Amino acid sequence: MKVKEVADLVGISVRTLHHYDEIGLLIPEEITEAGYRIYSDDNLETLQQILFFKELGFPLKKIKEVINRPSFDRQEALELHKKMLLEKRNRLDQMIATIEKTIKYSKGEIKMSHKEKFEGFDFSSNPYEQEARKRWGDEAVDQSNAKVQAMSKDEKKDFEERFNDIYIKLASIRHLAPHSEEAQTGIKEWFELLNRMGNYSLDAFKGLGQMYIDDERFTKNIDQFGDGLAKFMCDAMAIFADTQKE
Missing domain, CATH: 1.10.1660.10 (Multidrug-efflux Transporter Regulator; Chain: A; Domain 2)
Known part of the structure; x- marks a missing residue:
């Protein structure tokens, strides 16, 4: 099936299917010499899985990670x-x-x-x-939630204040470039604080940043501290993770 036929069948836009292809979530079985995307039956089954996960609130990045796992059933x-x-x-x-x-x-x-x-x-x-x-799910997030639940009331309050302090600090410099020294210093503090609660590898930290913009619930909560903060943190976290690997 061509992309327009798939879009009409499923009830989504052609642009959405193009986006799924561009991010490697749903790659067509074939692209003709004329540049037409051709989708196979297997592609359609994968698309169905993607839409089920999306309906249940999974962000696109997480869906891609899940359905591409060798162990995925x-x-x-x-x-x-x-x-x-x-x-x-x-x-x-x-x-x-x-x-x-x-x-x-x-x-x-x-x-x-x-x-x-x-x-x-x-x-x-x-x-x-x-x-x-x-x-x-994200193992690091689960570990963090478990540690929070085990904290005393005073410990939870202390961590909440630290979280808010970093959000406020980052919100105040969100107009700067994500790779700036100020942004990277603030994101380093964020990375270190999260790792006091969980076990975030650099890849997991980068993935968490992507969730800040893929999942509207994250975006809404973070942007309370300043419009565009979630996107700024996502970009800065990706740069931090990539830089630390070098």
């Missing part, structure tokens, strides 16, 4: 995708039922207890999402 991934989506559907069904009751309650048609008003809200993590993180 497509069938196993499909089974876990199904479990996660069913869990998500159950929660949505519960919340829809609560909304319908609340509409009737607001019209005075029924009574609702306080408990009924919050049925369907569940802020605990999806158990199958935890299973996915275990199989495909």
